[in-house]
Amino acid sequence: MPLPLYLLALAVFAMGTSEFMLSGLVPGIASDLGVPLGTAGALTPGFAIGMAVGAPLAAVLTRDRPGRGNLLLFVLGFAAAHAVGAVATSFPVLFATRVVAALANAGFLAVALTTAAGLVPRDRTGRALAVLLSGTTLATIAGVPAGALLGTLLGWRAAFWAVAALCLPAAVGIVTGLPALSPREDAAGRPALRAEFARLRSPRLLLVMLLGALVNAATFGSFTFLAPVVTDRAGLGRLWVPAVLVLFGAGSLAGVTLAGRFADRRPGPVVAVGGPLLLVGWPALALLAERPAALLVLVFALGALSFALGSTLITRVLYEAAGAPTLAGAYATAALNTGAAVGPLLAATTLGTGLGTVGPLWAGGGLVAVALSLALPFRAVVSGEQRRGGRRTGAAVR
Incomplete structure (x- = not known):
């Protein structure tokens, strides 16, 4: 894989660390800024909503700028x-900075x-995305626990400074590692904006976006509430929480890496087995x-399955x-983050039921069931093999 891919993954690592580490910093933020815990908790879904809305908006607003310039702008803005x-x-100022960060993150990821x-041949797109998304999975393994530890030792503000510092080498890598194109070269052969939006009329595209959002909703809804499962249901000490989260992250890295080898030519087995x-x-x-x-075994396995299926979609x-x-x-970023925003909100509604702390896990299973029930009648959407030349590119499940 080209070196610039790894430079992009470094920025994704910094951004993923910011998105996930907040769950461990919310109590400190609430105490420091004098707001209820529930109010401080709104920073997490607020960030995801900003990501979902901001991705197409940022893509349109920066459309006439060269790609490298856009990436640098978003990293520095973040x-x-x-x-x-x-x-x-x-708190209002902090919330506003999270909205700005979400817009920058969305624009960068888009x-x-x-x-x-575009850095690899078309039939290696899945592998390239696996490298890029490995930044997110590494954030759950290393960035989130490190951010939580830093927040515990030095306060939540230190964790924010650390994320800002992580962006600087990523910015340098983007400037030095990615080729610069003039706006004219960058726009060569690009269709009109109206034609790009017209792609949303494609039932195939809309369905795959919906499936990706549902699977991601199950992942984030369950992941968000793993801590009480560990401490209350499993009866393990609080020190086990970061260990379990790291285990989930390790599984997600394994899943993304493995799925990247199949997502281009053989997506069918990933969906047919993983779903x-x-x-x-x-x-x-x-x-x-x-x-x-x-x-412990299931957390690792579910991290692998969730990210393998999600990255393939x-x-x-x-x-x-x-x-x-x-x-x-x-479109891909909006699908991912719509799921990331909706999943925890749906999962939270199960906590007050008789299911208790494992309610979000049952909700995750339900969301996956909805995704599979939608995919089954439309198997041609996510299966088949890629064809070159004049032949149609397929994506059907076998």
Whole structure:
């Protein structure tokens, strides 16, 4: 894989660390800024909503600028938002910086997805996205625990400063590692914006986006509430929480890496095997959470399955949106983050029911069931093999 892919993944690592580490910093933020815990918790879904809305908006607004310039602008904007957030003395100001950071993150990921796909031959798109998304999975393994530890030792502001600092080497890498194109060269052969938006009339594209959003909703809804499952249902100490989150992250890295080898030519087996296993896996974790050994094994497996299936579906979004080079990455980013925003909100509604702390796990299984029930009648959407030349690119499940 080309070196620029790894430079882009470094920026994704910094941004993923910011998105995920907030769950461990919310109590400190609430105490420091004098707001209820629930109010401070709104920073997480607020960020995801900003990502979902901001991806197409940022892609359109920066359409006439060269790709490298856009990536640099978004990385520096993300760093600046965290620097301002680190010195914020009121919750509204901090919330505003999270919205700005979300817009910058969304714009960067939308452009980076398209850029990554353009750095490799078409039949290696899945592998390129696996490298890019490994930045997110590494954030759950290393960035999030490090951010939580830094927040515990030095306060939540130190964690914000650390994320801002992480963006600087990524910015240098983008400037030195990516080729610079003039606006004219960057726009060569690009269709009109109206034609790119017209791709949203494609039932195939809309369905794959919906499937990706549903699977991601199951992943984030369950991941967000793993901590109480570990401490309350499994009866493990609080120190086990970061260990379990790291285990989930390690599984997600394994899943993304493995799926990247199949997402281009053989997406069918990934969906056909991973989907049913994920459908069974979330309820199995709910039933076996009281057994620590089973919990640890299932957390790793579900991290791998969730990210393998999710990254494969996002790869298919890029294939289905091939006629929209500016907005293809934005469509994929919007699908990912719609799921990330809706999943935790739906999962939270189950906590007050008789299901208790494992309610979000049952909700995750339900969301996967909905995704599979929608995919089954439309198997031609996510299966088949890629054809070159005049032959149609397929994406059907076998």
